Amino acid sequence: MKVEGKVALVTGGASGMGKGFTEVLIANGAKVCVADFNSQCGEEAVAELNKKHGAGKAIFCKCDVTSKTDFEEAFKRTKEEFGGIDIVVNNAGIGGESDDKWESVIDVNMKGTIRGTRLGMYYLNKDNGGNGGIIVNMASAAGINPNPFSPTYGCSKAGIVHATRCYAISEAAVKSGIRLMVLCPAFVDTPMFQNLSSGDSDQFIGADMVKVKAFIDHIGVMTVEEISAAFLEMVEDDSKTGLILRCAKKTGNQYCTLAVENV
Template structure:
C-alpha cells in the first residue's frame, strides 16, 4: 500500500546514506541540544562531550572545572567513584545540571575502560574531547627501586594511556565520519616528559614514552580527523600529588634524598619553587588554557606543549 501511494509523489525516494546514518545517530545531536538548553551559560566548548580520567582531584579536578566553565558536559572518570561523584555534583551545582557526571574507571584494566566508554556513549551519544590525565608517581634511587613499583607506574601512566586511546579512538572515528568535525585526544604529561628527572626514572620514563605514543597516534588518526596532543605541566605544588602529608612528592623526595641538604618538607618546596623562572608552581587554569588552544587550533597535532613557567624551554 505504501509503495502504491508513493506513486502520487513520483515514486519511492530512498533516504540518502548520509541522512540515514544521521537519523540512526540522532541521539548525539539531541543530547548536545539538551546540554545547550540546560546550561546556565555559554562558552567556548558549548555542547561538547568531554571525558577526563583521574578527574576527581588535583589537576584533573581543576581541568574538569575549566571545561565545564566553558560549557562542556564533563565525565569525571576516576577509580575513586565517590570522589568523582562529589566533583561532578559540585560542577553541576556551579554550572548547570548537565555540566558533569561520574564514571568509575581503572585505566590499568582494559575491561574497565571499555565499560566506562560504553556507559558514556549510551548517555551522551559520543565523545568530542578525551583527556588522559590519570597518573601515578613513585620516586626513588634506581638500585633500590622495586620492580612492582616500576610496573605500577608503567601500567597506569604508559599502558593506561594506550588502552584509553585504543578504545576511545574508534568511537571518535565513527562520530567524525558522520559530523565531519575534528575531535581531540589530549594527554596530560609532565615537564618530566621533556627533561630527565633525578631519582625518578620510572615516572620520567613513562612520560617520555607517552610523548612517543602521542606522536604515533597523531600520525595514525589524523586521517580520521582526530588530533592528538600532550600538555606538559610544571609542578602543581598546591595539589595533593605534591602536598599530601603522608604520600605527597614533597614527603617522598625528602625521604629519598632527592634534594641535597633538605631537612624538612618546607626545604624541599623552596628548592623546587626556586627553579621556576616565574617563581610559582603551575595551576590547573594554566593547563586549561593550553587545552583550549589545542582544541580550537585545527592545524596542530602530535605536539608536547610545555606549561612550566619557563622551567622547560624548547629548542
C-alpha cells in the first residue's frame, strides 16, 4: 500500500520510534493522528509536523492505551477528522522490571497492543464501513530471543508477536484485506533506550550495568530514521502479511534484516 493519501493512527506517536513513524508517513503523503499519553509532547509534535508539512496533516489525541474509552475516542476522532482509517500502528510501550512497574508493562505493551489491534480490525473491516488496510504492531527482538535482563518486557513483546501472527490469518483479516505485521527491532536510540543505557535500575532485574552495556555494544543501536525506513518498507510492500521483521545493527553501522518470517 502506498501511503500517499492514506490515514494513519499511531500510538506513542509523540516521541521516539512513534514520532519517526509519523514523520515518514506524513513525508510520503499520509495524514496522521498522533495518539499519545503525553499531551505536551503530543501537541508539540503535531505543531511541528503541520508547520513542516502543511496545516491539517496531523492531529493529536490524548490516549492512554490501557483505557478502553481513550482508545475508542482516538479511533472515532481520527475517522471523523480524516474520513476513515487505513493504517494502525500500535507503537506505545514501556519498560520496567521493579515490583511496582512490571504489571504496567504487561498492561501497556501487551494488553494495549491487543486492544489497538482489535479496534483496528473493527475500523478497517469492510463489514463496518472500512476499506481494509494495515496494522503494524511494535514488538522487539527481546520478544523472540530471551533477554535475562528484562523478562517481563520480553514476555510482553513475545505476546505481541504471537497475537499479530494469529490475527493475520484470521477470517476477518483475510476477508477484509487487512494486513498485520510485527516489527522487532533490537536497540533503537529512543528516550526509553537512553534511560535504559543510563542505568535506570527499574528497567532491569538484578542486572550488572557493566554486563548490560557490554550486551548493548555487542548488539548495536539503530537510529529512529533507520527503523522508520524498515517500517515504511513493510507498509508499502503488499506481499508482506503476518510478517516478522527483525532489525539490528551490523558492521558498517547499517541496519540489516536478520530474519523475515511469514505465517
